[in-house]
Amino acid sequence: MRTSARCEHSGRPWMAAALDKLEHLHGLDEEDRSFVRQGARPSECFAAGADICREGMRPLARVITSGWAARLRILPDGRRQIFGFLVPGDMIGVQPQVVIASAVTAMTVVQTADVSMLRGGAPHHPALLEALALASDMDDALLLSQVIRLGLQTPAQRLAHLFLELAERLDAAVTQDECRFAFPLTQESLADALGLSVVHINRTLQQMRHDGLVHIRSGEITLSRMGQLSLMCDFTFGQIWTVERRAPASLIRAVA
């Protein structure tokens, strides 16, 4: 169990991702932030492929401080469906949740923190309570996006939509219509998330690369021509951070 004050990989102060996410959702004051920082306890570290939480369990209240995970279900015949990805700042079992209907599995090495003090919403911190409720709404919205991808989008649209959603959630760095961020997923994970075969994911990515839209190499993705990308898959920046529309300004600028 690690107790250092910084994340190994990103080098940012630990809990920074979670605080940024909550801040995005609803402004916090310094009092709220220190409540979160002091209440959180460094917790388990999971190897890639390890189960963070099994299906049907009452989950512990945890936040991911580094690494990527996935909500997923495995069918008796071995095929799996990924419902969505969890990135640093995302929480599990914080909302008054009794059971979780899906497993959560680490896609990379994942570090977590225990945030039991947030269960049932912090009584004396109304802003925090609001932020947590919005985080829960966001989870719901992300699941709806996933249904839209599977239900009505073409393969290229699914990929574009997922990439843009991740870029926004990760608050990715944007430079002149290009957006770049660490991307640890295999094509197989993408296939399992987007309801397509690995082969077809591969061919579609190739086409998109040829069109100068996406480039994935050595664990890093580069999105180019963001305007084109968001147009082709009907993605709107800012929708994720519901109510207040506080999308990272850089992303919105890059598209406009």
Added chain:
Amino acid sequence: MRTSARCEHSGRPWMAAALDKLEHLHGLDEEDRSFVRQGARPSECFAAGADICREGMRPLARVITSGWAARLRILPDGRRQIFGFLVPGDMIGVQPQVVIASAVTAMTVVQTADVSMLRGGAPHHPALLEALALASDMDDALLLSQVIRLGLQTPAQRLAHLFLELAERLDAAVTQDECRFAFPLTQESLADALGLSVVHINRTLQQMRHDGLVHIRSGEITLSRMGQLSLMCDFTFGQIWTVERRAPASLIRAVA
């Protein structure tokens, strides 16, 4: 606005569906039940096709007392994706929800009741609070089922899975391996929910009818050979009513 004590269509006491659902999720005592009955106010009645709640709004706390509705989104190009169906007893905007990420549209005439007193969970009714948290978990689980249908199931499996899920939620009547209940959806609605074309829904239903599995006629569906149905789509009765596995006994018996 109606204030009568009974539902027009079903003839059951109004709020019966909601109370039954909560009861299924977590046992209530008479005190809890009368709290719900007395706090609920008969509210709007919606025509088929009317919007019960628009996307991005802070929803009023309502429960459907009769009729069917659907959570859905309509894309700019006119195509629509149905995320799931709401049946009597299902609630909108009760959980500490700030915004709703999808519209809710009436599929039939829908009567609703105002249950604002349940917002944020009834303070002095712990059992009710638990039941509401479980209802919220159930909504999450239903959305995950929808993703599984779209992501990994064949057309026939999607139909079977949806029918069985509805049978269980509606606590449908079962007689010797046959299950029958009112079914007001058009094939177009099914198509929009299951990510298939109307034509293909039609052909698949025909095949299933030919196989003696399903029969839809004049607003009523009959499911036959329930064991076969649940086997072919990997549906497990009882999973919906999470923790306590309190599926309607009749349904579980019919399959075993």
Added chain:
DNA sequence: CGAGAGTTTGAATCGGGTCAAAGAGGGTGG
């Protein structure tokens, strides 16, 4: 340097979509 995971390629197949048009109800108004 080798092993294993992940990516890339080709060829054959078939499931499901689209288009177009014909039937069946079921409700309404004359």
Added chain:
DNA sequence: CCACCCTCTTTGACCCGATTCAAACTCTCG
């Protein structure tokens, strides 16, 4: 009470997109 109309269902033909299988290639890590 019947005729009409509108919606929903059903059918056929054609086509394209995505899956599958199998094999080669490439990268990364031990």
